[in-house]
Every structure is written in C-alpha cells, then in structure tokens.
Amino acid sequence: MKTTPWRRLLRRHNKAALLLVAFITLIVLAVSSPKLLASLGNYLVLEQFDGRAAWAVVLAGEFPNRTMEAAQLYREGRIDNILLTRQLESAGLKKLKESGIKAATQQQRSHELLLQLGIPNQQIYRLHDPANSTKAEAILIKQWLQTLQPSTKRPKTLLLVTSKTHTKRANKIFAHILGRQINLAVKPSRYDDFLPSSWWKQRHTITEVILEYEKLLAWLLWH
Numbered sequence: 001m002k003t004t005p006w007r008r009l010l011r012r013h014n015k016a017a018l019l020l021v022a023f024i025t026l027i028v029l030a031v032s033s034p035k036l037l038a039s040l041g042n043y044l045v046l047e048q049f050d051g052r053a054a055w056a057v058v059l060a061g062e063f064p065n066r067t068m069e070a071a072q073l074y075r076e077g078r079i080d081n082i083l084l085t086r087q088l089e090s091a092g093l094k095k096l097k098e099s100g101i102k103a104a105t106q107q108q109r110s111h112e113l114l115l116q117l118g119i120p121n122q123q124i125y126r127l128h129d130p131a132n133s134t135k136a137e138a139i140l141i142k143q144w145l146q147t148l149q150p151s152t153k154r155p156k157t158l159l160l161v162t163s164k165t166h167t168k169r170a171n172k173i174f175a176h177i178l179g180r181q182i183n184l185a186v187k188p189s190r191y192d193d194f195l196p197s198s199w200w201k202q203r204h205t206i207t208e209v210i211l212e213y214e215k216l217l218a219w220l221l222w223h
Contacts, residue, residue: 024210041196044212046167049185053159054080059137059170060087060106062163062192067110069189070161071117079159081123083144084110085137088130134170135219138177145181157183164188164196165212169219176223 056079058070073079086107089097096103104112107126114124127144131137141158148154158178162170171186178184199205 037200038197040213041165041194041199041209044165044168044209044216045188045194045196046171046186047188048171049078049159049187051157051185052078053157053185054155055083055157056081056159056161056187057083057085057137057141058110059134059160059162059166060085060131061166062189063106063109064113065163065189065191066161067113068117068191069187071114071119072190073159073161073187074119074123075117081125082114082119083125083127083141085127085140086130088132134166134173135177138174141174142177142181145178155182157185159185159187161187161189164192164194165208169212169216172216173219 056070056073058066067084070079070082074082084107086105089105093103093105111124111126115121127140129140131140145154145158158174160167160170160174167186167188171184174184194205194208199209
C-alpha cells in the first residue's frame with residue numbers, strides 16, 4: 001500500500017512526540033542530579049574554532065547575538081568575510097509589504113547592524129534564497145560553494161556562527177550535507193546567555209533545551 005504524504009507527516013509527528021516524551025522523562029529522572037542536567041546542557045554546546053577562517057556563515061535566528069559574534073570575530077582578525085543566510089519571511093512581514101509598509105527582514109537588519117559595528121560593506125555577503133531550516137541552509141551553502149570557481153577560490157575552512165544550543169546540531173547537519181568538501185568550524189555566540197550549568201532554572205532555557213534535543217534526536221533518527 002502506498003504511503004500518502006499525510007500518513008508520512010503523521011508518522012513523523014508521532015516520532016517527534018515520542019522523542020519529546022522520552023526526553024521529558026529523562027529530565028524528570030535527572031531532577032535530583034544537577035551534574036547530569038549540566039551534562040545535557042553541555043552536550044549541545046560545541047566550539048571548534050581556534051584559528052582563522054576566510055568565511056563565517058551567520059545562521060539565521062537569534063538576532064542580534066549571532067551577528068554580534070561575527071562582528072567581534074572580524075574585529076579580532078579571525079575572519080575575513082561574513083555571509084548572512086536568509087530566513088523565510090513570516091506571514092506578518094509579507095502582509096506588511098503587501099500593505100506598502102517597509103519592514104526589514106532579519107537578514108537586512110543583520111547587514112545594517114554589521115555596518116554600524118564597523119564591518120566594511122564589501123566584506124558582507126547575503127544569500128539570496130531563503131531557508132526554512134538548518135538543513136535548507138546547509139544545502140544553500142553547498143550550492144554557494146559550488147559557484148566559487150575556480151575551486152582554488154573556495155575557502156579551506158567554513159566557520160558556522162550560531163547560538164550555543166544550536167552548535168551541535170548545526171555542525172552535524174552541515175557535515176552531513178557538505179561531506180568532505182570543506183573543513184567545518186563552529187563558534188557559539190559569546191553574547192548568548194545560555195548557561196549549561198543552570199539551564200533548568202529558567203523557563204525559556206528549559207524550552208530551548210527540550211526543543212533542541214527533539215530536533216537533534218529527530219535528525220539522528222531520520223538520517
């Protein structure tokens with residue numbers, strides 16, 4: 001029997017729900033162990049960047065923390081160029097544009113912020129096509145790398161700049177999509193206030209960790 005798109009979607013939602021229940025159960029079991037909870041927080045945070053990179057990719061989301069990190073790395077002389085990915089426009093933003101009201105996208109705001117922070121305009125680049133997920137961003141970056149001809153112009157190392165809890169998953173997804181095409185580095189924003197040692201004490205970071213583990217486990221399960 002052929003599986004319909006609706007059934008595939010339902011199956012995915014059921015898997016995601018099971019993963020979420022499993023993680024919540026783990027949290028309940030771990031409440032009496034702050035060390036275990038801290039380990040769960042630390043696992044999500046990955047930093048693999050101790051040198052220089054010609055290009056830093058600022059992944060969409062968490063404005064302005066990620067953009068500020070890229071600007072600081074540029075000022076420190078650790079990166080040469082900054083590439084901004086582009087989010088899909090929200091329904092509200094589209095509605096404003098249809099009404100003739102000018103409203104900047106996150107990519108446009110990031111670009112403007114970089115300029116205000118002293119980054120030369122010629123060192124800032126923007127992806128034209130929007131992405132609705134980290135995987136979609138990775139696919140677009142792969143296509144962008146393929147446009148850098150001849151191949152000698154392609155960077156040896158590509159630095160991903162993102163939020164702390166997003167670093168582990170972003171690194172896995174980009175490594176899967178790009179393969180051995182390029183060396184990957186990843187840098188969490190120093191302006192992100194997420195603390196692995198106490199994330200369970202604040203509602204917004206509890207939500208952040210649960211959602212990130214759900215996405216990470218779903219990626220590992222389906223890939």
